[in-house]
Amino acid sequence: MNVTLRDELYNHAIEWVHEAGNIIRDKMNDPLDIQTKSNANDLVTKLDKETEQFFVGKIKKTYRDHFVLGEEGYGDDLSSLAGTVWIIDPIDGTMNFVHQKRNFAISVGIYHDGVGEIGIIYDVMANTLYHAKRGEGAYKNDVRLPALMEKTKINEAIIGMNHFWLCENRFVDERAMQQFVKDIRGTRVYGSAALEFAYTAEGIMDGYISMSLSPWDIAAGIVLVNEVGGKTTDIDGNELNMLEKSPILTCNSAFHTKILDNLQKGRK
């Protein structure tokens, strides 16, 4: 992708993310009209929808030939990542948004011909912007994030993962994962995949595994994690298909093989 165009997209994306953040902060105490999607705990609110519509409107007006892949379905129905695709989660961590009124994020990834060029994750209530352009490093606000340390001891790792990994599930034997949590230093659950990617990029967690994430949950995060020397794959170590849901692993590269080995021990 042309660098001048990329810089322009990046500036627009950040401008719109901040505008969307302002709208969310202004309206978040209005009635949220909470609905559920795939299950009773998969929440969506009026503001998720309105925020996605805001982005789709801005993008389609400014870049007529760009595509949008968005969680709430106001974008395009894509069968390929050819061209320039904005992959957007208007409110990642909707359960936190509803119950906590914080700890949620706007996630915007911009991909060109399938390559992640720009990643932006905005923690709306903390007013913290994680952002990266491919090959130019990742930033938290104005501070460049250092490369992840070449840690090697899995028993000193903190891993983000929810509790379902330790219940009977279709991916791995839960007993292998019960052993895994005993072998590492600690686990964390924050309830926003985008923020958990950002925290991994920041090095405050060493990795994050999730059973089922959609492209909009991870598109921006992948770019951020790449820029600090991290790695994101499915739980078998394969490259991700960015048009499908996948079970994913993102982590400090130093731990990638070790975490994969643990997942493979119980892999069904």
Added chain:
Amino acid sequence: MNVTLRDELYNHAIEWVHEAGNIIRDKMNDPLDIQTKSNANDLVTKLDKETEQFFVGKIKKTYRDHFVLGEEGYGDDLSSLAGTVWIIDPIDGTMNFVHQKRNFAISVGIYHDGVGEIGIIYDVMANTLYHAKRGEGAYKNDVRLPALMEKTKINEAIIGMNHFWLCENRFVDERAMQQFVKDIRGTRVYGSAALEFAYTAEGIMDGYISMSLSPWDIAAGIVLVNEVGGKTTDIDGNELNMLEKSPILTCNSAFHTKILDNLQKGRK
């Protein structure tokens, strides 16, 4: 306890908590001299120790007849809670302190003849002070925390609990807890008991269970949670012995019986 004296203690405690927070922020990028205690993941640093010594020094100089119960052992060796006892965790969430440089708290509870009179939990890096006096409500900074809503649906509850509840353990059958996490709306793991009590008091989580907490982990939190209509007991519903470690449940009172019932289903 005399109200004038209590107000004086409260003001001193808040002043010292802020001073200690300043010291921690100033020194946290110096070498931490990390050691381990009960196990390889039970971390302690020079700053945990120095911060506790700071509090013990201030308290003993100002209130010669008060006692201190502190995590790092610089206080008194108590066999009773008679008199006025400051129960202090200088850095609650030391793993977060070491790995994240945020998401840790100073916790100060002041008890008189066994009754929790004052609770202060200070999120040092967010500069957020949770504080309460018995019978006078709980506050987050200058804002009074509202009474917890009389929620009743356990399937809409967010519960803080670590992953060990879903591994074989000596308290409950892990399968009962695996079912429990499927029955509730969501789980969170933040890595600081004091903050998890504060979040419960704030209502951003509906409860928190932990297998083994010491008096300094919970002394301040109990006062906060009480003041918003929450309840803290051991996992059998019994009152806590504040001189011992216990498996604990703190929550919105509306959920207390329901969560206890779930714990009892698998109780060993």
